[in-house]
Amino acid sequence: MAEHRSRKEGLSPLAYTEVPEGQEYEPYVSPAESPSEFTIKAVGAGIVFGVLFGAANAYLGLRVGLTISTSIPVAVLTVALFRAMQVMGVRSSLLEANLSQTVGSASSSVASGVIFTLPALFLWGFSPGLLQMTLLALCGGLLGVLFMIPLRRFLIAGEHGRLPYPEGTACAEVLVVSESGGARARNVFLGLGMGALVKFVYGTLHVLPDDVKLKLPFIKKGEVASEMSAALLGVGFILGPKTAAIMVGGGLLSWVVIIPVIATYGESLTAPLYPETVKLIADMTPSEIWTRYVRYIGAGAVATGGLITLIKSLPTMIESFRIGSRQIKERLAGVGIAAIKRTQDDLPLKTVGIGALIIASVLALAPQAFGIESFGLRAVMAVLVVVFAFFFVTVSSRIVGLVGVTSNPTSGMTIATLLGTAALFLAMGWTDDLGKAAALTVGTVVAIAASIAGDTSQDLKTGFLLGATPRRQQTGELIGVLTCAVFIVGTLVLIGDTWGFGNEEIPAPQATLMKLVIDGVLESELPWELVGIGAAIALVVEFVFRINSLAFSVGVYLPVATMVPVFFGGLLRMFTEKTASSKEEGEQRREQGVLFGSGLVGGEGLFGVLIAGYAAWTASAPKGIGYEWAGPFAPALAATAFAGLIAYFWWLTRRKS
DSSP, rough: SSSSSOOTTTSSSSSSSOOOOOOOOOOOOTTOOOOOOSOOHHHHHHHEEEHHHHHHHHHHHHHOOOOOHHHHHHHHHHHHHHHHHHHTOOOOOOHHHHHHHHHHHHHHHHHHHHHHTHHHHHHHOOOOOOOHHHHHHHHHHHHHHHHHHTIIIIIIITTTTOOOOHHHHHHHHHHHHHHHHHHHHHHHHHHHHHHHHIIIIEEEEEEEEEEEEEOTSTTTTTTEEEEOHHHHHHHHHHHHHHHHHHHHHHIIIIIIIIIHHHHHTTTOOOOTTOSSSOOGGGGGGGHHHHIIIIIEEEEEEEEHHHHHHHHHHHHHHHHHHHHHHHHHHHHHHHHHHGGGGGGOOOOOHHHHHHHHHHHHHHHOOOOOHTOOOHHHHHHHHHHHHHHHHHHHHHHHHHHHHHHOSSTTHHHHHHHHHHHHHHHHHHHHHHHHHHHHHHHHHHHHHHHHHHHHHHHHHHHHHHHHHOOOOOHHHHHHHHHHHHHHHHHHHHHHHHHHHHHHHSSSSSOOOOHHHHHHHHHHHHHTTTOHHHHHHHHHHHHHHTTTSSSHHHHHHHHHHHHHHHHHHHHHHHHHHHHHHHHSSHHHHHHHHHHHHHHHHHHHHHHHHHHHHHHHHHHHTTTSOOOOOOOOGEEEEEHHHHHHHHHHHHHHHHHHSSOOO
16 A cells, blocks of 8 residues: 555554653654545445454354454455555555444444344344344444544543553554565464464364363362463453453452352252252352353443443543533634644534434334334433443443453443343333333443444544544444444344244354343342442452452453463563563564564454354354364363464564564
8 A cells, every 4th residue: 555655664662652741642644644544445345344244243143142353354354455456556545444444343343232132032022123123233333433432532542552452453553564564564464374273273173172171179160261262362462461460360250269159159059049040059060150140240340340430530531521512612613623633533522412312312202113112111211221321332442442342241231231221120110021122122222332332442543543534433433333234133133034042053142141131130030149249349359459440340251261361462471571681672572472463363353254154154153173083182282282372472572573
């Protein structure tokens, strides 16, 4: 991509650290430049990639309860497409490629919110139409993007260096090396190939188990595990050791302390302990105890940590709104417009207000769209949607700044929303099936808003590092939501018509959990004691131990197997930098590691989406070879192979450029 001056040096070293007082971060593309950015070519490519990735991610999420961040895969495909077009004489800019991935990546976040919630309607026996579900997806997606607009100055620019936004930084690196090429690009593409290879071996061929478990002696049902995930290893390196250690600490609390305590307590019980109604605790595996008990604790911790984060952020958020209001006045008066740099130009704050008002009005005044005739119920729904969406957009944006989109506990925030909504409905007597559907409607919109906010903040971080125009990116996100929502919901309907939900083929685990939460509250069966324990953990961690309660709570909520490879990546970065002979060498090692780690994230993500696409096309996931050939040595071989990847990562960071 050749439209700017030569930038062989890549991103500024300040892209990864806090900016010293008196200095200003210099983006890759200067604010004084005005390269092509918001073009039909960029928007069109983003829409096409977004539709494809959104549909594949919807299937993947319904199968395993997880979705994959698609920012980097979309960026890689965009670069490849634009390179091919350049051969035919069609020139493209770096910021066009960034705009394309901004539009395209919106799909994965909309898919997350949709598949985490809407299948519960089918599990209750409702038959929502395509229009109803598409409107919910649009309301959530648009709210999430709109509420991120006033937060950009605070979270992306103001917190630069403190919130790393791993996928956003990784995506910027991928786009930069695609332009600069040369030796710097090698680490990224090595990472892309290695990430895809690891996913192919563990996730497609299945020649080795994709997670390894270790039972702890002398601790009842104590267990630690690690996913064999190259992407999570790369995310850990990008995050660094401090955040990785806090997160794995939360995971270890769940799996080494809480689960054994529950197992010991339930050892002598002769009846199932609520909320479980069938199995005895003594007959449960650690994973089953985590699913039936610890996830409620984690949901309470995440909700409390998010509330603490919001309260601590209020002063700066108010300042962000004050600045935005001043910009509106200056624009209306025609004063000071020239003083706004291109790289600081957001969509006006009035867009946020008008957009949120329209969405709330649609929710309150459109009974046919949602199948709820009671105006009072719809009005309460609209208020709850706006309040919870604003809260969890803020929380989600900070979470992904720490742990990345892939580890964003959207389901935890959705559970917290459903708890609050269902508790209010219980107090007002709305406990029938219509009340359940209304509560899920609130949860759906908020889940999508929180999910898309995480994606938007990562994309805005990429744009901040590259020098993109914020208002054009924000417009691109809105277009991405508008164009992908109907295709994602259509995929959901198609899968439901073909296989149904809540079965072996399409378990829809997250939606099943949401149904359980709503049923539990409205039928007075929710284990509030477990939720309260989670809230207490977050308060103690924040105010007694002075540890970031949100990062710790995410570790409590997610499986420890997810946290362990992140921790390994953080340790690897620490040792890589500590063993350097000089500050300059340490910075060089960190940069090489971030480039390779970015490639690992992109390679696994891209190949994971290809697997999902294959599964959707053939109506069956690839079965692979299987690891029965290795017998009892399979876990050891899997761990050894993953250790080899870590050793290669270590060697690569120490290699001279």
